[in-house]
Amino acid sequence: MSGNTKLPPIEGVPSLPTSERAAILDQLFEPSTQLHTLSVPLLHEKTFESYNDLIAAIGVQLTDLSESASTSDTEWLQSILGSHPRLGAKKVDSEQSQAEQAQLQGNGEEAEQLRKLNEEYERVFSGLKYVVFVQGRGRGVIMEDMRKRIAESDLKSEQIAAIRAMCEIAADRAGKLV
Template structure:
C-alpha cells in the first residue's frame, strides 16, 4: 500500500507566477474548495505578492469582509456560496484534507452525532445560506456544540456572516 502525502504549499514568493489552476489549489488548501472563492481570489494571488501565507489569508479575508459589508444582494449570495462550501460539522463526506482531519477529532457517540445533526439544522434554519464554521483543532465536541448553541441564541445574520469570515 502506497503512503499518501499531504499536499504542500509552494513558496509564497512563487504564488504570483503560478498558473490559475495552481493558485486555485492553494486556496483549496487554505480554505475549502469553492468555485466562487476561485473567481474572487485567484486573480488577487496573481496581482499581489505576499510576504507570508498569513498575509495572503488576511487579504482574502478582506475580500470576504467587503462582500459581507456590501448592501448588494448578489455580493451576499456570492459570500454565502463561499461560506456554504465549508462542510457541516460531523459530515461523513468531506472534500478537503484539513477538514477531514478536523472532523476526525469530532468522532463521538451516536447520540452526540444526532445532537450535532440537529444543531446543524437549527443553525442553517436561523442563518439561511450559512454553515456553522469554527476552528475545531484541540476542541472537544461538547465545547463546539455549546459554542454553536450560543451563536444560534445570540447572533443575528450579519454578525454570523462576519464571524464566519473571521
C-alpha cells in the same frame, strides 16, 4: 496539487498558472468556484510576505462582501462560506477537513445532537453552514458555541464569525503545508 501536497514558496505564487493558484485556495480554504473568481486574481496581482498575509488579504475581500448592501455580494459570500463541510458530517471531501473534524466523531447520541444543531443553525442562518476552528476544542465546547450563535440569530455577526473561522482554519493549514 491535492491532498497534503506542500504549498509552493509564497514569493512564487503570483507567477503560477491560474489552476495552481486556485489549488492553493482549495488547500487553505475549501474548493469554491466563487472564492476562485474572487481571489485567484489577487494571488496574481499582489505579492505577499507570508501565507498568513495572503489569508488576511482574502479575509478582507470576504469582509468587504459581508459589508456590501448588494444582494449578489451576499449570495456570493454565502456560497463561499457554505463551501465548508457540515460540522461532524460523515462524508467530507477535503482531506484537511476530514483530519480537522476527526475529533468530533462521538457516540451516536452526540452525533445526533450535532446533526440537530446543524439543522437548527441552517434554518436560522439560511444558506450558511456553521464554521468554527475546531482544533483543540471538544464537542461540548463547540456545541455550546453553536447554541450561543443560534440564539443570537444575527446574520451579519455570523458572517463575520464564519470569515474569522475560515481564516483561522486556513492559517492552521498553511502552517502544516509550508
